[in-house]
Amino acid sequence: xxxxxxxxxxxxxxxxxxxxxxxxxxxxxxxxxxxxxxxxxxxxxxxxxxxxxxxxxxxxxxxxxxxxxxxxxxxxxxxxxxxxxxxxxxxxxxxxxxxxxxxxxxxxxxxxxxxxxxxxxxxxxxxxxxxxxxxxxxxxxxxxxxxxxxxxxxxxxxxxxxxxxxxxxxxxxxxxxxxxxxxxxxxxxxxxxxxxxxxxxxxxxxxxxxxxxxxxxxxxxxxxxxxxxxxxxxxxxxxxxxxxxxxxxxxxxxxxxxxxxxxxxxxxxxxxxxxxxxxxxxxxxxxxxxxxxxxxxxxxxxxxxxxx
Numbered sequence: 001x002x003x004x005x006x007x008x009x010x011x012x013x014x015x016x017x018x019x020x021x022x023x024x025x026x027x028x029x030x031x032x033x034x035x036x037x038x039x040x041x042x043x044x045x046x047x048x049x050x051x052x053x054x055x056x057x058x059x060x061x062x063x064x065x066x067x068x069x070x071x072x073x074x075x076x077x078x079x080x081x082x083x084x085x086x087x088x089x090x091x092x093x094x095x096x097x098x099x100x101x102x103x104x105x106x107x108x109x110x111x112x113x114x115x116x117x118x119x120x121x122x123x124x125x126x127x128x129x130x131x132x133x134x135x136x137x138x139x140x141x142x143x144x145x146x147x148x149x150x151x152x153x154x155x156x157x158x159x160x161x162x163x164x165x166x167x168x169x170x171x172x173x174x175x176x177x178x179x180x181x182x183x184x185x186x187x188x189x190x191x192x193x194x195x196x197x198x199x200x201x202x203x204x205x206x207x208x209x210x211x212x213x214x215x216x217x218x219x220x221x222x223x224x225x226x227x228x229x230x231x232x233x234x235x236x237x238x239x240x241x242x243x244x245x246x247x248x249x250x251x252x253x254x255x256x257x258x259x260x261x262x263x264x265x266x267x268x269x270x271x272x273x274x275x276x277x278x279x280x281x282x283x284x285x286x287x288x289x290x291x292x293x294x295x296x297x298x299x300x301x302x303x304x305x306x307x308x
Contacts, residue, residue, distance in 0.1 A: 017035065023041050058073055060172060060173055060176055061164040065193075067161060069205055069255060070255070070256055086229060106133050110126075131154070153204050156197075161201075163193065209247075212227065225257065229253060
C-alpha cells in the first residue's frame, strides 16, 4: 500500500500492468482493488460482463463527506436507476441541442475576455466558460467571474473528493474503526478531511437548489434543469398520489451536473499540464491571427467608406 504514490498514481499502475498484465489485484486491508491496465480489459469486464461487475462499493470517505447523492458513486439499485433515468432525460443527444444558445453565448463571452486581456491565464478563462454553461443549464444562474460564491463552493468541494480518491492516501478506508476516534488524536488526518469538507459538499448540492426552489415558489421565472425536474415530479405526484416522489432526485441530478463539470476540468488541467500549455499557446496564436484578419478587414471597410 505504501508503494502507491499520492500524486499521479496511475503512472505506477501502468508500470505494474506492464509487469503483471492487464488485470492487477491489490489485496489492500479492507479495500480489495482491481486495476485494469487496458481498454480491452475494461471493456471485457465492465461492458460485456456488466451484469456481474456493474455494481460499485461506496467508499467510506465519500459517505463521511456526504457525497452519497452523486450518481457516479451510488451502488447499483433502484435509487441509482431513478437518478440515471432523470439525468438521461435532460442530457441525451436529443435534448442537448437546446443548450446550444447558452453555449454560444458563453463562447462569445470567452472570446471577448481573451481579446480584451490575451495575457491573462487562459486556463482561468476556460474554467469560467465551463462553469458558466453548467450553472446556467442546471440553475439558470449567471456568473460574472470565477470569484462567484457558487463557483468557489463547487471548486472547494471537488478539490476535497479529488484528494480522497487516491488509493492508499486515507487509512480510514482500510481501517474503518478510525472513524470513531476523535480528531484531536494524532494520525486522524482522514477524519479531519471529512469534517472539513462535509459542510462544503452539503452546501454545494443544497444551497443553489434551495434558492431556485424558493424562487419558483415565489413566482420567479426560471428556465433550468432544476425547475424542469421539479415540475415533472409534481406532475407525477398529481397523477399518482399513492407514490409520492420527493425533490431529492432533482437536487441530486442538478448537483451531479454542477460538480462533475468542474471535477473533469480540474483533474484534466492539473494532470495534463504540458498539453494544457500547448493548447493555450495554440489558442492564443489563432486568436491573434483572427484579430489581425478582422483588423485588416475593418481598415479596408473604412477606406472604402472614405473613398465613397
